[in-house]
Amino acid sequence: MNILVCISRVPDTASRILIGSDSKTIDPAGIKYVVNPYDEFGLEEALRLRTKNGGEVTAVTVGTAASTDVMRTALAMGADKVVLIKSENEPTDSFYVAKNIAELAKEISPDLILCGRQSVDYDSFQMTSVLAELLDMPSVSIVSALTVDSDKLTAERDIEGGKETVEAPLPCIISAQKGLNEPRYPKLPDIMKAKRKAIEERDAIPSEERVTISEMSILSKQRVGTILSDSDEDIAELVRLLHEDAKVI
């Protein structure tokens, strides 16, 4: 069974995000980039399926030349092959990314494609659907449990207030949800070996961007309201808050 895993390179959620001077991109200075956490679930699932059924796991990312770091992480976790589809700028349009991944998918004809449910940087939630459309494959999104047989898969999906079990024929596209698995830590010898493995690089095919970002902004930190009762203690607390926090009295 051959599996393609899509990996997005995103700022570590602990990073402090600043907007670049063009007001359209994230300023990369001082940001630590990591494998998108939902893509880690996808990669882990692919590695487990490979252990069970054999085959090959290819990880792909569409990104700038700086993306080799997440490709090495994918190698250290156990991907057999990694492909970096190099774009000049950080890609933000899902169609552009999907189009490039679809071209690779046509070449390697995977039985299964795994994405994360969303990329935690631009949060478009579109990859799975666009990719499925481009490849004319069924897609199942937000999957929290997966069983794969020779020609079909059974997936459990999180839906509002419950769970749903669905079936789909292979080849198929899945988007991974938290809970699908517990991603492994790359082992030290594998980190060392990843250094020596090749990262296949190719240039992205130019494709129209269907959605472009016109402006980004950061919400100012919202003040959270505090509701107090009319009890004696709360009145004392109100006075304290007005005096110490709000400093109005």
Next chain:
Amino acid sequence: MMDFVLTEEQEMLRDMIRDFATNELKPVAAKIDEDGRIPQEIIEKIGEIGVFGAAFPEEYGGSGFGEVGYCLVQEEMGAACMSTATMIGAHCSIGLNSILIGGSEEMKLKYLPDLTSGKKIAAFALTEPGAGSDAFNLITKAEQDGDEWVINGEKLWITNGPFADVFAVYARTKRGITAFVVEKGTPGFTVGADEKKMGIKGSRTSSLTFDNVRVPKENMIGRDGRGFLTAMKTLDAGRLGLGAACLGAMKEFLRLSVAYAKERKQFSQPIANFQTIQNIIAEMAIMVYTTESLVYRTANDYDKETMLSRQSAMVKWVASENLDKCADMAMTIFAGMGYSKEMPIERMYRDSRINKIFEGTNEIQLGIIARDNLKRHGTM
């Protein structure tokens, strides 16, 4: 002249260990302290991800990250749980290293793969009831009897003693001090009860008793009479790793202190506004920076095989003295909350002090540094 930038794989190593330490270790550090032991699953996981082999060459099952890599590991472990860093240090830096530094190729191939993988755990047995700082005067005896050596004596304060599988035991022969591998379960070899300690309670420590313990002559580590040299070289490595663990704990003290100082309000403002508190934070930051520079500069020298004993003695002294000061400063900032078991400061404070004592007391380190400097007529 020098490059202090981590390579891509060193960064990956650090990130991975940081994730592991933050997610798997830190949440159970208080429990490890309370229970007086590190859960077996955690030791196994640490083995699985390859931590025990971090420093060591690939031919012995390691991953070849060298001393710099090992220090990166110990820094993260020290930040999360000093008991665990101590267990790893005793196993890798002084237990396993005794064999790597002193042993024959045959011996290394026999023992190291199981130790780097964590299938077996090592311990370093030098100290005795009558020989602490004065380790050279140890009296545990080893006598040759045909193809075997017979060991008699007692060791004290042996980290990992209660559960280690492989012990590097330093004993006196006719030719001087000689090191031997003694395996758990060898007849006549018994392990004492867990010592009750002030801190690093999860790192288990015990005495060892040797009552006519027979080991085959192949178990001699290196040459007869050369054991003290092996012990000293091993401790040179150990002191460096110890410094890295101290560094991690110092960084944790600083992080926690800054967060608390910004949060805690007195006199209608965060205590971080007060200059006294700011001075403490500045001093902690200076200590973190100087210790970090020293640890990695020295680890880099170790990997280039140019490190001298005085350098690791300085790392050990600076890192553990600074850690002890940081612990006290963090306690100052947290005050009552620091003294409470609700916060990790109390445990980390107790866990810090040992670093000035073991692997040669800080007074002994000063002696090493001073003697070296006197020999060099006051030049570095």
